[in-house]
Amino acid sequence: MAARVEALRTAGQEALRAAGVADDATAPARVMPFAGRSVELDLAIVERLARAPDPEHAAALRTLEGAAERAGWKAVVKEARRALYRFGQRGVAVPEAARVETPRRPASSSLEGYLSAIDGRGDRLVWLVRPRREGGLLVLTAILNEPTGLRDVSIAELPRKTLRRMERDLQARHHLRLVPADGAYCDALLAEGFTRARATGAAGVGEYPTYRARLTTAEPAPRDPPLAARVLDATEVESAALAGGVALLDEPEFTTWRLERPALAAHLADVAAARESPLVLSRPQQEERVRDVVARAMRELFGGESGVAYRRRLEEMAYYLQATGRRAHALVAWRTACALAASTAASAGIPFFEELTRRSFAVLLEEDAARARDEAKGSVLVRPGAAPAGTPRIRAPR
Structure with a gap:
């Protein structure tokens, strides 16, 4: 258990680093804006706050602990309470824990x-x-x-x-x-x-x-909280492997999950330009250029409000997968949603979104190639230096 918590905390520290938060930053104003996004980030924030035993950091720890308890993140709650206990031993005034009340739901049980x-x-x-x-x-x-x-x-x-x-x-x-x-x-x-x-x-x-x-x-x-949070154990979610997100796209309900042409149009043109420049770029350079284009597309398509929409879609799909007897996939879907919420670089490094983008590009590029082949076959004009479609090439005599 301790090793797993440490691994999660390390991942959270890396996420803070990627967001531009210095390793020695402990001020609540600097680290608390990242709280509540994921277990990993919260564990890292607890560790940062615990370095400075004073009332301000104690108040931030208590706030984070309460939010983690409502989210069902037991590891975060435990670490935050441990830090607060140590603060108290050092004579730091520790705020009382707020009573966590379950929201009263309207009497709509007949629905x-x-x-x-x-x-x-x-x-x-x-x-x-x-x-x-x-x-x-x-x-x-x-x-x-x-x-x-x-x-x-x-x-x-x-x-x-x-x-x-x-x-x-x-x-x-x-x-x-x-x-x-x-x-x-x-x-x-x-x-x-x-x-x-x-x-x-x-x-x-x-x-x-x-x-x-x-x-x-x-x-x-x-x-x-979303339905999935009510039926999936937070500890199991934390242990789910993000790599399993690739397999989600092979499930029947995900077959229509593709990025549409209008969203990728500008990026498709950039990929085509990189691939059609063999005299200017070497093959490794072409591949690097394509990777850059894909990364840029992911930042645009899975960041901001669009990222929030995809996170919520995956949260809802996690419940659906659980309800249809696919618990392992449900855990991965929820874990992927959490990773997107915690990401400071849109969806970079999240296998589900990387594969979704790759497959979407592949489908659209193949459509473009098929259209070009059809146009070449139906063309009555022959470009200089090009043989009509279907005409065998004439080889120079040896």
Whole structure:
């Protein structure tokens, strides 16, 4: 256990270093902005704060300890409390621990929730169901996008057998499987999605408040923590290997997870330019140029708000994978989401995102090559020095 904690702490120190935080930096104002992103970073921050036994650092440690307890990061809680105990032995005034209260959830236990996987565009299907006293079900169905929010919503009164038939048809015809989920959580997702959609002026969702009022009049529950955090053990997540993220992309639900051409257009042109310059660049230079282009694309596509969206998608997929009996994949998905949240260089060094980017480039480059071959075959013009497509080359006599 001690060796594993030390390995996590070392990784956190490396992340702080990469973010430009000096090894001797211990001031709370310098290190606390990185708190709460991952177990690794929090362990490293605890070690930094523990170097300076004074009231300011004690207060920061207590804050970090409370947040880690709410997140279920037991190793961080233990290390922070150990540091605070040592502060107390040295006569430093240590703040009292704040009482951690579990947020009260609205009385919406009668709601049933169902969630599909998230596709490559960030879309998923959400069902929110309430049994009716007079029989049958009231079913709200919605398309929810991460990050843009609610995209489509409708409501209907259905017998339960009809709902089950719809569920079977979706899986049989469209390979779309829904898994049971906490109804209050699904309600929170939809409420958040409506707020986002309304902020962007999205059409087709204006009836959502009216539809929801037919299901419940309670205030929406908080979304956090995500469902995966409630069903996956934090210690197991910490032990999951990030390298397993590559295998996630081979799971059926991830087959549509590709970066679209508009997002990669400028970078594709740079890759093509590097590959088509054999007289200017050597092969190793070409490969280095391509790696630089890919790294730049990853920084742009998985940093900032886009990075937050991908983190949340993986958090949701972690629950879906757990609910469909793929616990090992669920742990890796959650671990990858945590790594992205903690990363100070977008997604650099995270296998899932590196492989996702590589595969996306490969698909689009092959499409471009196939298009060029088709155009060459159909061309009636012959460029100077080039033989028509399909014409055997004439070799010089020996």
